[in-house]
Amino acid sequence: MDEYKEKLTSIRNWQKAMIKDKTAVTGGHELAGERQRRAGEKDGRQYAKAAFTRVNAECDDIVEHVKFSNLESSVKRIGASREAISKLGAMMGITVTEGFYQLKIEELYLAHEYQVKKQEEKEALKEARARMREEAKLAKELEEARKNIEKEQKHYSNALKKIEAQIQSAGESNEELLEKKAEIVAQLEKLESAIKDVDYRAANQKAGYVYVISNIGAFGPDVYKIGMTRRLDPTERVDELGDASVPFNFDVHAMIFSDDAPALEAALHRAFADRKLNFVNTRREFFRVTLDEIKAVVKANFDKTVEFIDVPPAEQYRQSLLMAQQANRREGVG
16 A cells, blocks of 8 residues: 555655656747737646636545546546636647646556455455454354353253163163163264364364345346355354345355365355356456256265255245235225
8 A cells, every 4th residue: 555655645746746847847938919929928838727726636636536426527527627718728729748648647547456456355354354353253153053052961961860770670671761861872973963063163274154035126137245254153154144224135046064164165256256246356256147057066076975055945035026016006906
């Protein structure tokens, strides 16, 4: 960012030098009538200075307000300002020099690059904070999951001790007690497996879910968001995405658990890089593709079977359409 600031300062200092040397604008000394030559030169210079000051201020304002979305129109506006002073000062040959004009255009492009860079850094910081929040939520989920599992383990371990004591008293031939013991042992084995899963997720930073979701009410058909989450319950992340910023909830087409979720997500993003909805902010994960195309890329990069939901329920959207149609029919009858 400092590099951009230094370049902008250099260009602006160059412009100031041209203004001081009177090489930013030409003309301002020609008036009809030789008798008025001296007075005309003075008036012409004053007019040229006033006109140039106005145009320069307009250009500065254009540069100050340039964004990633209005660069082309900003270039045209600077050109129009230059043409305007040329038309107004045609009788005196007043015009902004090509050199000064090119400096203004260079300043505009540099200011645009600076704004884009600022936006990219802002988005990167936003993403980093979101990632930190995700990691914090995951850590909390893992901690709570472990506590709940350990609590259940303690409960079933105590139950196992009691049932073993009862078996010892009743004898090894009591089938009912033996069945209860087998059930308790099976539960303890499941809990032991669950603890291992929690430990694995905590240790493996790449394990997680790649999700494929859509929102036809908000974005139309064949537009999918392809992202990833390390949450233990990935649907929580999908629910968060369907907040007040979109009119309808997202529908899940696939939820793929992978030991290397970032790699699978990256493969999908690369495959559809030219199909992004947002080419300015590459961190937006929406793509205009078909579900069959997504399936093909998943199949090529993932060696396990994945279940896809082809037709999204889109319940709120479809219900809203139906209600709107009913309302229109009632208005037609009335």
